[in-house]
Amino acid sequence: MDNILEIFSYNRVFTVILVLIGSYAGIKIGSAVLKKMAERYSQKRIQINGLIPIYKLLIYLFALFFIVFGILEVSKESLTALGLSLGVALGFAFQDILGNIFGGFIIIFTKPFAVGDKIQIGSFYGEVTDISLRRILIVTPDDSVVNVPNKAILTENISNSNGGELNCQVVAEIYLPITTDLDKAKKIGIDAAYSSPYAYLKKPVAIRFKYHYDQAPVILMKVKAYVFDHRYEFVFASDIVVRVQEKMKEEKML
Template identity: 30%
Template structure:
């Protein structure tokens, strides 16, 4: 019973000491509460003002929200540390700062891939190498950009699949933006017979491609011969088309093929089939042609002998 009384007295004495300390700290607590309210209010005002100011210079909502959130949290943390200092909790402030550093280091190692995608997303948002609606090819994916976030890029492939590519992969690997110039060049390979007049063919092709779908008429059509094939002389017909979607490119190329085929038919220009010469070997490595000549000579000799016998 005595031990219980002693414990109760010790607890009561502790409560009295704490109560006296709380009474002594009431002014500090009051000041700390006012400082905390002011911090929250001022941080909100500054965030709203910076949001309007940044909107005039940066059109990336993701970047703007990221910067504003970081600044807002930073201002709240500064105010919170001041509140702890007013309450004479300096040791708590030091412990919190050390804990934040250790936690940040641990999270950095645990989520380094997420952090890399996030940082890559920030850089992409600042540099703006592409935008929503652009047709791009990266990491073996080809399609239209539907959404850009600070972690991934959503690409709708031309075959309909939606691919979410991490920003780190896009940032570190080659990327082709087909929409950035609003135009694309079509290189169409064609072969004609060796018997054709090459200059005449050039003129026929140029005239045939004048009204191709989506063709940019301010840029010349080029017809350039580039090789002697096995059964044809090959050339490339090159022309530029307006480009915003992949269908613009595909339909223009298809239309060009149709027009060239019709023009060749109208002018009796031949697109030759591939020609292959087969040479069969006989026993001892003798060629078939030589064996046929020998057989033919034997037949003729037999015919002469028969004629003399008669």
């Protein structure tokens, strides 16, 4: 009992609180600085944002070790005994929290995605804006912020649209009359994609046709092209559709 009171003395508890406050402030300030750098150096935005979860983890670990061994001065024997006695109880009481923390470590070390990536996880699609040891924040195309628990990566299917790069593939769909000249439509689709100011010109444009029935038989043309920055994904797709339709009207194909 005396040992416990000595470990958790007033001065030590006060120092622990100061360390926790300092760690929290350090995480907030450091993350904000990295995010500003990412926006300033847009070509390296994904890479810089990817440092944020690692930075947070290092602060967490430093604070934990400093508190346990530097301030409280807990011996290895006491720590082992305490861990064994509390491990089972905490495991049952906080299994959701522990599952999220475990998922957070998986994200940080295996990097299936990073801050700034466009991902689909379960039914949610959007840009990852933050990763912590507890949850992932995703901003959807309609600007909704979705809080996804980290443990979801263990049970949900995940797809990454850009894989750590700024550019990503975009698919624009245009429905055409069944009598459309497909060779001419293909050329118009390719020209529309390459002439868009949002196009990433270092990757190819592909055109796919598919017969479709929607009250009447039509042809579905898919223009697969790459946008230079995934934040313009839907703007790029709309721009392609508008350019294709305008050109086809000019050629009297619509």
